[in-house]
Amino acid sequence: HQTLDAFPDNFLWGSASAAYQVEGAAKEDGKGESVWDRFVQIPGKTYKGTTGDVAVDHYHRYKEDVALMAEQGLKAYRFSVAWSRIIPDGDGEVNEKGLEFYDKLIDELLAHGIEPVLTLYHWDIPQALQDKYGGWESRQVIEDFTRYADILFQRYNNKVKYWVSLNEQNIFIMLGYRMAAHPPNVVDEKRMYQANHIANLANASVIRRFRELDINGQIGPSFAYGPTYALDSHPLNQLAAENNEAFNAHWWMDVYVFGEYPKVVWKYLERKGLAPAIEEGDMALLKSAKPDFMGLNYYQTATVEHNPIDGVSSGKMNTSGKKGSSEASGLPGVFKTADNPYVEQTDWDWDIDPVGLRIALRRIDSRYNLPIMITENGLGAYDKLEEDGSIHDDYRIDFLRKHVKAVQEAITDGVNVLGYCTWSYTDLLSWLNGYQKRYGFVYVDREELDEKELKRYKKDSYFWYKKVIETNGKEL
């Protein structure tokens, strides 16, 4: 039994959300349409056809939500800005009204001593840019995204100290261009790798602009990383696990930190004719924009085994955190997913694995040697609102307690962890799963097709986290 190091005094005990999932007010105050506003209208794409038109109405109730955070003692709140509120058509006029909403939110947070963590992009590119030039598939997006980021950098410099560039590039690219499960609803590997390269350039470009403007703060991407395990010690299964790390993790994080694509993936893509087109200056741009920290969104680990050359090939490949199907999937000759017999699963069949979080932190630390901000971690579950307004989510407390403990163990191992943001603060729209898959400390009373009064209720986990914050993690 080992004594664990204490959490640092300035540790950011936080929680997170994203614009489309909480704000609502989809057409208010001059907001333009985003690709998500459009995508949810396609029949069959989301659970019961749910949209974020109203979401949990955070746009109108942000004061109430921030008051709940303040009462809980929250140290940091991560939220995203909707690009289409700031520049409704993506590249034209700036919408002052949209900025005013974030002015008010940020000021409200600061007034209560809560550190704002601002995500520039959580999947909602303006629809106008999708229509005009195919969004992430055109190099024009690099300039437009940088202009949008520039507006926010200048406006919130000295107020916002922590900035997240892209949220889960791996997820929005793979679900958007391989599985047609996100906008722009495409299944095309070639286009996927090309859009991904352009997103890398856009990410680097905003980080570079951040440096040019000498913004007083830190910036990094948030990456959805679930460490891979080999099914067993068979050498070919071990190799498959190495492959999965390369294809599903290094493929992105190496570019962020080293400005290089990992060789093993690059050569595979070249052989398949799928490698993205690199233009002059691209690699120099990528190399010039090392982040200050790595944002980690951790939900679960992946387990893989050898996949023969004529083996499973499927668009449903594991995307580190988005399994949701027990069907094996993978890349022939590279890896295929397997069930991990040692872990339990959530209501949505995601593996519950706190040790995996410690491993994730350790791997990122040893490969990239950067501070890490846990920008998301949480449990999506069905919750029950009792007659007396309580919600007994002991399963969520259990999940979070074990994960916080794993963070403390990683800190004891020597990893520099800046903070821990749970997903999510209030309940919110779970993109494809409606409102029944709940993640929050604060229950929001609404159903898919019935908004009710959107009343807020504190769950048991709310009080548990309050205590954790008060004792700086001494009482879990």
Ligand code: BG6
């Ligand atoms: C992350 C996203 O992928 O996982 C969040 O950044 C998302 O926006 C969260 O809500 C949980 O995923 P899901 O599919 O359960 O909502």
